[in-house]
Amino acid sequence: MDPLDRYPAMMSPTQVGEFLGVSTITLKGWRRDGKGPQYVKLGDGPNATVRYPRSAVRTYLAERTVTPVVAS
Numbered sequence: 001m002d003p004l005d006r007y008p009a010m011m012s013p014t015q016v017g018e019f020l021g022v023s024t025i026t027l028k029g030w031r032r033d034g035k036g037p038q039y040v041k042l043g044d045g046p047n048a049t050v051r052y053p054r055s056a057v058r059t060y061l062a063e064r065t066v067t068p069v070v071a072s
Contacts, residue, residue: 004058010040010051019057036060 007015013024016037030036031050037060042049 002058004054007054009054011054011057013050013052016052016057 004019007019011019013027017024017027027036031039037052038056039050039052042051
């Protein structure tokens with residue numbers, strides 16, 4: 001089973017941070033800088049609730065997966 005599947009379909013910043021091993025402050029900085037997984041902002045203003053679709057977290061990881069190349 002994919003370890004990400006134990007999380008809900010819409011993950012909180014705390015859950016995403018736990019899974020990725022980064023703080024919620026880091027995630028907030030990534031949102032500000034246009035980095036990190038795609039997210040959904042529920043409401044308006046600076047205190048709107050943020051959720052990350054689990055599929056977006058999966059895509060974010062897949063796009064950053066590096067396959068080592070052995071030099072010959």
